[in-house]
Amino acid sequence: MPIATPEVYAEMLDRAKAGGFAYPAINVTSSQTLNAALRGFAEAESDGIVQVSTGGADFLSGTTVKDMVTGSVALAEYARVVAANYPVTVALHTDHCPKDKLDGFMRPLVELSLKRGGDPLFQSHMWDGSAVPLEENLEIAKELLEKCHRANIIMEMEIGVVGGEEDGVVGEINEKLYTTPGDALATAEAVGIGEQGRYMLAATFGNVHGVYKPGHVKLRPSVLKEIQDAVGQKYGKDKPFDLVFHGGSGSLLEEIHEAISYGVVKMNIDTDTQYAFTRPIADHMFRNYDGVLKVDGDVGNKKVYDPRSYGKAAETSMAARVVEACQMLKSSGTKIS
Numbered sequence: 599m600p601i602a603t604p605e606v607y608a609e610m611l612d613r614a615k616a617g618g619f620a621y622p623a624i625n626v627t628s629s630q631t632l633n634a635a636l637r638g639f640a641e642a643e644s645d646g647i648v649q650v651s652t653g654g655a656d657f658l659s660g661t662t663v664k665d666m667v668t669g670s671v672a673l674a675e676y677a678r679v680v681a682a683n684y685p686v687t688v689a690l691h692t693d694h695c696p697k698d699k700l701d702g703f704m705r706p707l708v709e710l711s712l713k714r715g716g717d718p719l720f721q722s723h724m725w726d727g728s729a730v731p732l733e734e735n736l737e738i739a740k741e742l743l744e745k746c747h748r749a750n751i752i753m754e755m756e757i758g759v760v761g762g763e764e765d766g767v768v769g770e771i772n773e774k775l776y777t778t779p780g781d782a783l784a785t786a787e788a789v790g791i792g793e794q795g796r797y798m799l800a801a802t803f804g805n806v807h808g809v810y811k812p813g814h815v816k817l818r819p820s821v822l823k824e825i826q827d828a829v830g831q832k833y834g835k836d837k838p839f840d841l842v843f844h845g846g847s848g849s850l851l852e853e854i855h856e857a858i859s860y861g862v863v864k865m866n867i868d869t870d871t872q873y874a875f876t877r878p879i880a881d882h883m884f885r886n887y888d889g890v891l892k893v894d895g896d897v898g899n900k901k902v903y904d905p906r907s908y909g910k911a912a913e914t915s916m917a918a919r920v921v922e923a924c925q926m927l928k929s930s931g932t933k934i935s
Contacts, residue, residue: 601678602645602689604750606934607721608796610645610689611752611840614863619928620843623647623691624920625868627654629676631875634913638920640684644929646920647722647864648677649691652699666703671710674719686933689721691754693866696726697738704742711749722798724754732757732781736788739797747795754842754864755789757781758802776818777801782825782839783832791829791838798840798864801825803857805845817853822860837861854926867923874919878911 602610614620624635626648639646650658650673658669674690681688695704704723711718725742727735739755746753758777782801789797803821826837843857843865854865882902883890889899901907924930 599682599685599687601681601717602687602721603717604721604752606687607689607752610687610934611798611863613932613934614929615837615840615861617928617932618858619932620858620862620865621646621929622920622923622927623649623693623842623864623866624871624923625649625651625654625693625866626673627657629680630909630913631871631916632673632677633680634871634875634916635920636681636684636686636688637913638917639686639688639924639933641917642921642924642930643686643933644924644931645687645689645933646924646929647689647691649693649866651693651868652695652703655692655703666699667706667710670703670707671719690719691722691724692720693724694726695724697730700725700738700742705745708742708745708749708751711751712745718749718751720751722752722754724756724800726756728756728759728802732784736785739785740789740794743789743795743797746797753795753797754800755785755797756800756802756842756844757785758800775802775804775806776821777803777825779825779828782829786829786833786838791833791835796840798842800842800844801839802844805843817849819853819856819860822857822862826861840864842866851926855928858927865923865927867920870923871916871919875912875916878915879908882908882911 626632626635632648635648650670652666655666655669656664658673659665670692677690692704692707704725707720708723723746725739727738735757743753758781759775801822803819804817822841826839829838830836839861841862843862846865847869886902889902892898
């Protein structure tokens with residue numbers, strides 16, 4: 599199927615919220631990880647979201663080019679071709695754009711969509727204002743939302759702070775990890791609850807990027823209910839926000855399901871799929887050490903140092919982890935016919 603149109607993407611999010619499930623949003627950094635994500639969605643019979651971060655876009659452009667816009671455009675155009683061969687609908691998203699990268703990532707991508715007309719290049723973009731004061735965060739969000747709305751793009755924004763590290767952005771682990779009802783009310787006041795343009799809200803409830811031992815991360819999904827109730831009561835709307843779950847690696851299944859019940863429609867998956875992709879490559883290298891290397895002047899074994907030999911195993915493993923994510927988020931079997 600083709601990449602989702604703006605209308606179909608909106609329908610996807612509406613269906614998730616009404617149906618009590620969420621879409622995995624899989625971070626990709628190459629054509630192969632993109633294919634793994636598409637394969638996983640197809641095998642799970644789930645629609646989904648494929649996303650690229652600033653670091654992923656930089657990498658996609660080439661390690662000597664290092665241009666986030668080039669990498670993003672290349673991914674989006676390639677995805678449009680290969681996604682047509684899979685029986686699911688996929689939306690394209692850009693992940694975590696902090697203030698210092700707006701002019702080199704999110705803003706020019708939105709402008710490209712405005713200039714091209716028709717369907718946007720990406721169906722959604724994330725503004726990550728978690729590192730700036732809330733007032734400044736919301737001021738920038740309002741400006742970006744207006745442009746996204748004109749380009750028929752859904753914006754994602756973050757209030758509160760996700761701990762841990764992603765793409766070199768480090769968040770401390772403290773009380774800022776928990777969004778307050780006051781933060782949510784200020785957000786609704788500044789950017790509305792849909793009338794100024796549709797957006798998803800990454801509200802934090804103890805989320806931490808990366809992988810940690812049990813007990814290190816203290817998730818409180820009830821925080822999401824508190825902010826939905828506070829804003830919903832003021833504006834007379836049930837679950838007014840389309841919520842996003844960041845930093846969910848290692849979360850208990852009951853915590854994930856509780857978060858979904860409060861209006862989470864998108865959950866980012868990156869660390870777990872990175873490991874799923876890399877693990878079989880490591881296994882291949884250890885088992886075929888004398889074949890992937892020309893040891894002691896030997897010639898090695900082309901069949902095992904051909905990148906396709908271990909790349910196929912990596913794609914299969916990552917796709918299986920995407921299927922698992924769909925099952926955990928209850929999106930399996932929900933694809934739009």
